[in-house]
Amino acid sequence: MNPNTAKETYLDAMGAAEKELAVAPSWLRELRRGGAARFAEVGFPTPRDEEWKYTDVMPIVQAGFKPAARGVNGIDPARLDGFWFENLPAHRLVFINGHYSEKLSTPGAWPKGVTVMGLAAALRDQAHRLEPYLGHYAPQKIHGFAALNTALFTDGAYIHLGRGARLAKPLHLLYVSTGAANPLLSQPRNLVVAEADSQAVLIENYVAIGESAYFTNALTEVVVGPHAVIEHYRLQEEGAKAYHIGGLHAHLDRDGRFTAHGIDLGGRLVRNDLRSVLDAEGAECQLNGLYVLGGRQHVDNHTHIDHARPRGTSREFYKGVLDGRSRAVFHGRVVVHPDAQHTDAQQVNNNLLLSRNAEADTKPQLEIYADDVKCAHGATVGQLDPEALFYLRSRAVDEAAARDLLTCAFARDVLSRLRLEPVRSQLERHLAAKLRVAALHQAQEVLH
Numbered sequence: 188m189n190p191n192t193a194k195e196t197y198l199d200a201m202g203a204a205e206k207e208l209a210v211a212p213s214w215l216r217e218l219r220r221g222g223a224a225r226f227a228e229v230g231f232p233t234p235r236d237e238e239w240k241y242t243d244v245m246p247i248v249q250a251g252f253k254p255a256a257r258g259v260n261g262i263d264p265a266r267l268d269g270f271w272f273e274n275l276p277a278h279r280l281v282f283i284n285g286h287y288s289e290k291l292s293t294p295g296a297w298p299k300g301v302t303v304m305g306l307a308a309a310l311r312d313q314a315h316r317l318e319p320y321l322g323h324y325a326p327q328k329i330h331g332f333a334a335l336n337t338a339l340f341t342d343g344a345y346i347h348l349g350r351g352a353r354l355a356k357p358l359h360l361l362y363v364s365t366g367a368a369n370p371l372l373s374q375p376r377n378l379v380v381a382e383a384d385s386q387a388v389l390i391e392n393y394v395a396i397g398e399s400a401y402f403t404n405a406l407t408e409v410v411v412g413p414h415a416v417i418e419h420y421r422l423q424e425e426g427a428k429a430y431h432i433g434g435l436h437a438h439l440d441r442d443g444r445f446t447a448h449g450i451d452l453g454g455r456l457v458r459n460d461l462r463s464v465l466d467a468e469g470a471e472c473q474l475n476g477l478y479v480l481g482g483r484q485h486v487d488n489h490t491h492i493d494h495a496r497p498r499g500t501s502r503e504f505y506k507g508v509l510d511g512r513s514r515a516v517f518h519g520r521v522v523v524h525p526d527a528q529h530t531d532a533q534q535v536n537n538n539l540l541l542s543r544n545a546e547a548d549t550k551p552q553l554e555i556y557a558d559d560v561k562c563a564h565g566a567t568v569g570q571l572d573p574e575a576l577f578y579l580r581s582r583a584v585d586e587a588a589a590r591d592l593l594t595c596a597f598a599r600d601v602l603s604r605l606r607l608e609p610v611r612s613q614l615e616r617h618l619a620a621k622l623r624v625a626a627l628h629q630a631q632e633v634l635h
Contacts, residue, residue: 188251194230198223200254201338212314218322222337231331238330241516241548242458242487247430252372252402254339255284262365262396264291270361270394275609277359277390278303284364285373285403286342295356300349300385303358306376309345316347321378324408324436326462332432333460336406340376343405348385348415357388357607364425366399377407381415383440388418388607395426395453406434411443413467418446420610424617425453427482434460441467448605451478451486452617462491465499465527476505477601479621480513480545487516492534494527503534506601508594508622509545516548523555523562530557534564539571539597541590591622 188196201223231248232239262283271279280303281291287305297303302313309317325333344360362375379389393403403425411417417437425431431454437445451457463472478486492501507515517536538547551564571593579589598618605611 225334255371257286272609300352302347306343343376354387359390366397379409383413386416390420400428402430409437413441437463439470442469446473449476457486464493472501474503479508481510484513494523507538510541512544520552530560532562536566538568
């Protein structure tokens with residue numbers, strides 16, 4: 188399917204969806220129309236777009252993905268057992284191909300002041316509560332995939348924490364793609380509103396059943412009120428043939444604290460856009476990321492931290508491990524506006540190449556328009572330290588084990604920042620398994 192045909196197909200779907208919105212609130216109709224108009228204007232991004240110059244999305248465009256219908260496809264709850272974290276009590280919500288499944292979810296009781304439900308149900312029953320927030324925090328000049336989500340999303344998660352409300356247990360949102368004979372498109376849309384002094388830990392977890400090709404186009408908006416604290420985990424362990432485009436947009440009020448951990452271990456082609464706006468004094472933002480790639484995987488992380496007000500603090504720490512013919516892109520942009528005096532911002536991106544055919548393109552970027560700030564940034568792309576390898580070999584550690592030890596130590600620098608120990612332990616096991624598979628493939632290539 189060529190780009191023009193694919194674009195027309197989605198525009199036709201938007202036209203059909205418009206007819207179904209006759210009973211929707213006027214503000215929701217306008218939001219969707221705005222997404223459709225933006226998509227009609229810009230279409231799909233291409234390498235000619237500066238923000239996409241290293242990421243070619245033509246495989247997504249040509250595949251002709253079709254929106255997934257609602258339904259659980261007869262999934263036995265036992266099939267999901269391996270996706271939950273051991274020894275982690277949590278509120279569990281399950282989404283199958285982007286649609287909320289009440290049958291498969293085990294949310295438990297919610298504390299006073301906490302509302303959690305599927306977005307489709309929230310728009311049906313509580314639309315007035317979503318109106319001030321939904322669609323207000325993704326940038327107006329969004330790219331074509333975000334516009335596509337805005338125009339065609341059907342479900343997702345709605346989380347509202349009232350003033351002073353706190354979730355004692357993490358909220359685990361499990362997004363399961365099942366695959367099918369026809370390539371499926373799921374477009375979850377999530378809205379998180381944390382009012383003043385509220386607190387929660389959220390896990391946004393993307394996994395797959397089966398090996399079919401599919402496309403996840405997700406968008407999450409997070410509103411962090413005064414003195415509120417939100418810790419967000421985005422764990423992407425999709426199938427080897429999966430395509431994933433994700434957006435996370437956070438808005439922080441006075442003394443609000445937002446921490447985002449982004450872990451990418453799966454997917455064929457992945458793009459993550461993360462934007463955080465520190466829009467009041469004393470706001471704090473921390474972004475941690477880890478991507479571990481092999482084969483021909485491609486992961487692109489674009490981050491943007493906006494220091495709009497004084498005395499904001501941001502920390503950004505991303506690491507990547509690349510093997511095979513994989514490729515990683517990191518573009519981190521920190522903007523300090525003229526009114527944002529006394530800003531403290533640090534940004535680091537480190538990449539470890541395990542193969543001569545792997546490639547990392549990194550571009551940390553600071554734009555500072557204030558004169559009383561403390562800002563720093565840096566990036567590295569390199570290989571394992573030969574002296575460290577020699578040291579381990581001299582202590583009777585074989586070369587493969589030595590490489591794995593050093594690689595795991597490099598990656599654990601990010602994983603150690605995850606406060607939830609069960610999540611950290613399980614990801615460390617997944618990391619070790621992925622490194623063993625990569626080493627096996629590398630050995631096979633040498634033998635052949």
